[in-house]
Structure formats: structure tokens, C-alpha cells
């Protein structure tokens with residue numbers, strides 16, 4: 001069965017989980033053997049830069065859109081089967097970009113990958129409208145807060161004006177006592193509820209670690225939800241998660257199935273890495289207070 005190739009991941013309000021959804025939906029499809037490219041079309045923000053190794057001289061989407069580099073110069077591997085096209089951090093370079101060049105970039109990636117995800121900036125501006133119109137399908141992302149839902153409505157209208165189509169909604173950072181029910185959010189937005197992604201502290205830690213959440217914490221609640229979303233989107237079975245005799249969860253999808261002691265060592269290593277990341281987050285937050 002043929003499927004849609006280019007998805008825009010969009011929201012009205014910022015900070016609701018678009019980049020997290022782009023990276024983890026893409027990585028889940030890559031785990032399932034699909035060739036995936038994710039593109040940071042939020043040109044002012046460099047959302048994907050933390051997931052790839054860039055130096056100040058590295059080429060980014062800024063260089064491609066200003067005509068100084070080809071798309072191949074700005075493609076970086078994240079893990080197997082998935083690459084990112086990050087935007088850069090320099091505001092001077094950003095000022096030189098021509099967002100219209102995104103048309104050509106998307107056309108080229110469409111031919112070379114099974115799935116292309118465009119991480120779209122929040123708000124209503126030219127940079128936002130263009131990717132919404134270039135995608136075959138737009139996935140709205142919202143937290144279950146009234147303001148985020150309200151702003152998503154604007155993105156929905158913007159998508160229609162740009163000639164795009166919204167496939168459905170992903171509600172992120174859900175809690176058992178979320179402000180509005182998830183079905184009600186989808187009803188208000190007159191679209192389908194594709195997935196709910198629970199609040200999971202590993203999401204923030206994985207950003208500090210520069211690793212996709214579903215690799216960083218493969219069996220956590222958000223990772224499991226992203227894998228289910230990927231499977232639904234691609235029309236494939238969710239990769240299995242097996243449990244060994246000791247009750248340790250083994251993620252087959254992440255290639256971590258194995259016997260007791262190796263799995264235990266891996267688990268201990270992950271716990272230690274989490275502790276390091278948690279203290280780094282606490283330190284970073286207290287130094288900005």
C-alpha cells in the first residue's frame with residue numbers, strides 16, 4: 001500500500017512537543033526499517049542541532065537555503081536509517097536564507113526517503129505556512145491545555161489556507177488529570193485523535209543527552225506511545241517488547257533482546273546515565289535562576 005511521505009508536525013503554541021514528536025516518530029519508523037529524514041524548518045531555532053554532532057563550520061539548512069551548500073552537505077545521521085537536516089544557530093546566516101528554497105529541499109528528500117518529517121515553527125508566519133502547504137499531511141501537536149488547543153485551531157485554519165490537509169492530532173504531556181479530555185480536544189479541532197503521549201521525565205533528559213527518547217528510555221511510557229503512533233501511521237505491527245524471566249523488560253525493537261546479566265548491566269548503565277543527566281539538568285536550572 002502506498003503511504004503519504006511528507007508530514008509536517010505543527011502546533012499553534014510553542015513548546016508543546018513538536019520536536020520531540022518529530023524525532024521520536026521518525027526514530028520509531030527508522031527502527032522498523034524505514035528510511036527517514038527529519039528537517040528543522042523552524043529556521044530561527046535550531047531545534048535538531050542537539051541530536052547531531054555539529055561544529056561551528058558544519059553546513060546546515062541555513063547554508064542550503066542561502067545557496068552556499070547542497071542538501072547532501074547538510075544531512076547528518078542520528079541513528080541507523082534516520083538522518084536530520086538541522087537549521088543553524090547563527091542569526092546572521094538565518095537572515096540570509098530564502099525559505100522558498102524549502103520547496104526544492106522537500107522535493108529532493110521525498111524521492112530519497114520513505115518518510116520525511118518537517119518540524120514546523122509555532123505561530124502564524126511565512127516560514128510556518130510554507131511547510132504546511134508542502135506536506136502531504138499535517139499532524140497537529142498540542143498539550144491538553146486550553147491555550148494550546150485554541151492556538152492549534154489557528155494552525156488548522158492556516159493549513160487549509162496553505163492548501164494542506166490535517167490528518168489528526170497528537171496530544172502530548174498528558175497526565176491522568178489533564179485539563180481537557182483528549183477526545184474533547186480532537187472534537188474541538190474537528191480532527192482525529194492519533195495518539196496521546198504521557199508526561200515522561202525521560203523526554204527532557206533525552207534532549208540533554210542528545211539521544212532520541214525512544215533510544216534513551218526504550219520501554220518508558222512516552223517511547224511506547226510513540227512506537228504505537230509510528231506503527232499506526234505506517235500500518236505495521238508495533239515492534240514487540242519482551243520480558244525475560246527476571247521481569248526485566250527487553251526491547252526487541254531497539255535490538256536489546258538478550259540474556260539476564262547483559263540486560264541487567266545495560267539497565268544499570270542506563271540508570272547511571274539518567275542520574276548524570278538529572279544532576280546536569282538540576283545544575284543548569286539552578287544556574288539560570
Ligand SMILES: Nc1ncnc2c1ncn2[C@@H]1O[C@H](COP(=O)(O)OP(=O)(O)OP(=O)(O)O)[C@@H](O)[C@H]1O
Nearest residue numbers: 014015016017018019020122173198199200203204
Ligand atoms: N511527553 C513528554 N513528557 C515530558 N516532557 C516532554 C514531553 N514531550 C516533550 N517534553 C519536553 O517539553 C519541552 C518542549 O518540547 P519540544 O521542544 O518537543 O516542543 P516544541 O513544540 O518543539 O517547542 P518549540 O515550539 O520551542 O520548537 C522540552 O523540554 C521537552 O523535553
